[in-house]
Amino acid sequence: MNLQLIIEETLTKGDKAFVPYIMAGDGGLETIKPTILKLQQLGVSAIEVGIPFTDPVADGPTIEKAGQRALSHGVTLKGILQELTSFADEIAVPLVAMTYLNPILAYGIEAFARNAYAAGIRGLIVPDMPLEESSILHPALKAQGIALVQLVSLTSPPERVKKLAAASEGFIYAVTVNGTTGVRAEFAENLPAHFSELKRHSNVPVLAGFGISTPGQVKELSTFADGVIVGSQIVAALEKQDWATIESLVHAAKKVPIL
Numbered sequence: 439m440n441l442q443l444i445i446e447e448t449l450t451k452g453d454k455a456f457v458p459y460i461m462a463g464d465g466g467l468e469t470i471k472p473t474i475l476k477l478q479q480l481g482v483s484a485i486e487v488g489i490p491f492t493d494p495v496a497d498g499p500t501i502e503k504a505g506q507r508a509l510s511h512g513v514t515l516k517g518i519l520q521e522l523t524s525f526a527d528e529i530a531v532p533l534v535a536m537t538y539l540n541p542i543l544a545y546g547i548e549a550f551a552r553n554a555y556a557a558g559i560r561g562l563i564v565p566d567m568p569l570e571e572s573s574i575l576h577p578a579l580k581a582q583g584i585a586l587v588q589l590v591s592l593t594s595p596p597e598r599v600k601k602l603a604a605a606s607e608g609f610i611y612a613v614t615v616n617g618t619t620g621v622r623a624e625f626a627e628n629l630p631a632h633f634s635e636l637k638r639h640s641n642v643p644v645l646a647g648f649g650i651s652t653p654g655q656v657k658e659l660s661t662f663a664d665g666v667i668v669g670s671q672i673v674a675a676l677e678k679q680d681w682a683t684i685e686s687l688v689h690a691a692k693k694v695p696i697l
Contacts, residue, residue: 455665
C-alpha cells in the first residue's frame with residue numbers, strides 16, 4: 439500500500455480523504471486491533487496511529503490525557519509495533535504513525551523503520567523534528583517505503599511553505615489553527631487561500647488537521663482541502679465507544695462538492 443496513491447484513489451472517486459487519529463493503547467494494547475478494523479470497515483482512507491509520549495508538545499488536553507491513559511497501561515512503541523504486526527495481514531488501509539523523535543532514537547532508527555513497515559505503517563509524522571533535521575530519519579524510512587509527512591503551520595512564511603510542500607511525502611499535514619490539537623468552533627478566514635498556496639507548491643495531497651470536530655467542519659474544510667484529519671473528537675468518541683459520532687464524521691467526507 440502506497441500512502442499517497444491510496445489518498446489519490448479516494449479523490450479520484452469523488453470523495454475526500456478522511457484520516458482518523460487514534461491514541462494507540464488507550465485502554466490497553468488489546469484495543470488497537472478492534473479499533474483499526476472497525477475504522478477501516480467504515481471506509482477511512484488511512485489511520486493516524488498516535489504513539490503515547492511523556493512530554494508531547496503538539497497535543498491538546500484530550501489527546502494528552504489519552505496518551506497518559508495508554509502509558510498507565512504500560513504501552514510502549516515496541517509493544518504497539520508488535521501488536522500491529524500480529525494482525526498486519528488484516529490491515530487494509532495505510533497506517534500513519536505520529537510520534538516524537540525520542541522514542542524512535544531509543545528504539546533504533548533502522549530497526550524502527552523495518553518493524554514499522556512490517557506493522558503496516560506507510561507514513562510517519564514527527565512534530566518535534568524540523569525539516570532541517572529530517573536527514574536523521576529519512577534515509578532509513580525511504581529504504582522501507584515509509585513516507586515522511588511534513589506539518590505546515592499557518593504562520594509558516596512563504597519560502598518555508600515552499601520547502602515543506604516540496605519535501606512532504608504521502609501528503610501535507612496542513613495545520614488549520616495556531617496552537618495544539620483540540621476542538622475549535624471556527625477557523626481563520628484565510629484558510630482557502632492558504633490551501634491554494636500549498637497546493638500550488640505540492641505534488642502530494644494536502645490534508646487539513648487540528649481542531650476539526652463536526653461533520654459540518656469536515657464538509658467545509660473539504661471544499662478546499664483534499665481531505666481532513668480528525669483527532670480529539672475521534673479520541674473522545676472512542677473513549678465512550680460512540681461509533682455513531684465517528685461514522686457521521688467519516689460519512690461527511692464522501693462526495694464533497696468542490697466550490
